[in-house]
Every structure is written in structure tokens, then in C-alpha cells.
Amino acid sequence: MNSLLNIPLASLKQGENKLNFELQPHALDLQPREVAENPSFEFFVGPMNVALRIIRSGLRLMVTGSVSYRARLECAMCACEYEYDFDEPLAAEFLSCDDEAEESGGKTDCEERGGLRGNWLDLLPMVRDAIHLAVPIAPRCRPDCRGLCPSCGADLNREHCRCVTANTPGVRRGSRPS
Numbered sequence: 001m002n003s004l005l006n007i008p009l010a011s012l013k014q015g016e017n018k019l020n021f022e023l024q025p026h027a028l029d030l031q032p033r034e035v036a037e038n039p040s041f042e043f044f045v046g047p048m049n050v051a052l053r054i055i056r057s058g059l060r061l062m063v064t065g066s067v068s069y070r071a072r073l074e075c076a077m078c079a080c081e082y083e084y085d086f087d088e089p090l091a092a093e094f095l096s097c098d099d100e101a102e103e104s105g106g107k108t109d110c111e112e113r114g115g116l117r118g119n120w121l122d123l124l125p126m127v128r129d130a131i132h133l134a135v136p137i138a139p140r141c142r143p144d145c146r147g148l149c150p151s152c153g154a155d156l157n158r159e160h161c162r163c164v165t166a167n168t169p170g171v172r173r174g175s176r177p178s
């Protein structure tokens with residue numbers, strides 16, 4: 001698979017490597033199923049930025065960084081659409097399988113222990129997971145969103161409806177003003 005986030009190991013020097021990518025949402029290569037399960041994926045606004053710090057130490061690769069992007073969400077309380085800036089941390093550790101191990105038949109062991117396949121460090125799954133985890137289950141346009149009146153549907157952020165003042169048990173049920 002050809003992805004910006006599939007990094008050739010040969011391009012990473014020992015010690016610290018700093019990488020920055022600007023990705024378009026479609027570059028995430030999300031499966032249609034994932035999009036259907038999570039409508040928020042259709043609502044990226046603009047590109048996403050991936051900042052990575054990769055420390056290579058022997059066969060070990062320590063990756064930290066962040067992915068930031070703007071998304072359009074629908075408030076679970078009042079159903080308004082709003083945009084939100086995400087900035088999600090990334091962290092993972094990988095083990096590269098060296099050529100020596102390959103020659104002595106030890107490569108399979110290395111891969112089984114979570115090592116890398118081939119000479120590429122594919123960080124796309126890590127970034128995708130971080131975005132998955134960041135999607136709020138019940139987004140709120142603001143922490144104190146009052147939502148909609150369950151009786152008349154008025155947006156309580158903007159107006160007071162009559163139902164709120166008559167909000168006592170017994171009175172509320174079926175007492176819609178005619």
C-alpha cells in the first residue's frame with residue numbers, strides 16, 4: 001500500500017528523527033464499513049497534520065507525536081453542527097528485524113514478537129486508531145449546552161419555552177399547550 005505514513009526504515013537514522021506530514025482525509029484509507037459506523041469520518045474539515053518524533057536506537061523504534069485536524073460534529077444535545085479541533089497524542093514502539101536475523105532464519109520469530117514486516121514502518125494504523133478513539137460518543141457543542149426541550153423541541157440555548165417552567169411531574173405529561 002502506498003501511503004505517506006509508510007516510512008522506509010532506510011530513511012530513519014539512528015537517534016532522533018523528526019517528521020511532519022500533511023494528509024488529506026482520504027489518505028487515511030478508511031474502509032466504507034468504518035465510515036458507516038462512524039459518521040464523523042465524513043466531516044473532516046481541511047487536511048490533518050501528523051507530527052512525529054521517531055527515536056531509533058539499535059533495532060528499537062520509539063514513536064511519539066500527535067495528529068491534529070478539524071472535524072465537523074453534530075451536538076448530541078441540541079443537534080447543531082459545530083467544528084472542533086482535535087489534537088491527539090501518538091505513542092508506539094516497534095522492533096525492526098535486522099538482516100542477520102533473517103539469514104539465520106530468525107526473522108519469523110522477530111515478526112511474531114511484534115517486529116516490523118519488511119523494511120517499512122507503517123504508521124497509518126496507529127494514526128487511524130488515534131482518530132477512532134478521539135471521536136466522542138456524545139459530542140457537545142459546548143460543555144454547558146442545554147439541548148432541546150423534550151416536549152416542544154425548542155433550542156434551550158436560545159430561548160426559554162413554557163414547558164420548562166411547568167416542569168413538574170404529572171403536569172408535564174400530556175400537558176402540551178394547545
Ligand SMILES: [Zn+2]
Nearest residue numbers: 075078141145
Ligand atoms: Zn449543543
Ligand SMILES: [Zn+2]
Nearest residue numbers: 149152161163
Ligand atoms: Zn418546551
